[in-house]
Amino acid sequence: MLYIVPTPIGNLADFTFRAVEIVKQVELILAEDTRTSSLLLKHYNIQKPITPYHQHNEHKIVSHLADQLQAGKTMALLTDAGTPGISDPAFLLVRECVKRNIKVVCLPGATAFVPALVNSGLPINRFCFEGFLPLKKGRQTLFKKLAEEERTIVFYESPMRLVKTLEECIQYFGAERQCCVSRELTKMFEENKRGSLREVCDHFIAKGVKGEIVVVIEGVS
Structure with missing residues (x-):
């Protein structure tokens, strides 16, 4: 077994x-x-x-x-x-x-995207999970596809690429699309930053990024 x-x-x-x-x-x-x-x-x-x-x-x-x-x-x-x-x-x-x-x-148990999704404040009755986004091949195509996604979008990202990815999301989804970035879930310095893509991106540009990251973005209206 x-x-x-x-x-x-x-x-x-x-x-x-x-x-x-x-x-x-x-x-x-x-x-x-x-x-x-x-x-x-x-x-x-x-x-x-x-x-x-x-x-x-x-x-x-x-x-x-x-x-x-x-x-x-x-x-x-x-x-x-x-x-x-x-x-x-x-x-x-x-x-x-x-x-x-x-x-x-x-066995049931810990996984990062579920608590990030639930505490995002975004609709969770339907969502799509993308894991880690492709680094190069297929990345642009995926962003174009996700820009039309009606369900809430969830994916993982590294701290080194977070700001770049949020800027790409702004490019394809629009600056006002709502999102939540969860960082260091279950740890002492857990952070759940909610707001528009522009607000959240600016927050991490100013603050810097550390820890494991889950990004949750609302679907297109």
Whole structure:
């Protein structure tokens, strides 16, 4: 059996009781970064074999891991923060397990875009999640498509690119389109900056940007 285990996005107390129990039971932990996961496991006094599973090796080892799972081994997949598969590795292994009829159990838990979306103050009955936007190829085409999107738009961004991306959003969506930028969710210096794209962009130009970022933008009227 393969368990997909969400990990805290900042506050270690957001690791669920069930997640702790599952990780203590499995025979092997797959970790996006073994150093990051080791800190979490140490905090909860969990000692289990741990091996790397990330975007640079997943294509090479997915069949081998599936073979072990098919033979009866139980594993838990953890990423550095949030739910595996949401802009993090998981899809290839889950797809292989489904293909082989290996049971996959995904635990509910932390993910960054949900609290950012809920506390944005923008409509959340319908939304589209874009993960990380493409850096070059297809970026302009995507912006043009999103400019006509009626649902609330959610995506992740790095602090180094936030201002540039907000300026591009102004170019394609208009300066008055409402948005919310959430930064450092669940951490001590959590910030949710709401306003028009122009207001929010100017705020971060003046203040600077640090931490993990989620951008939420209202859809076109």
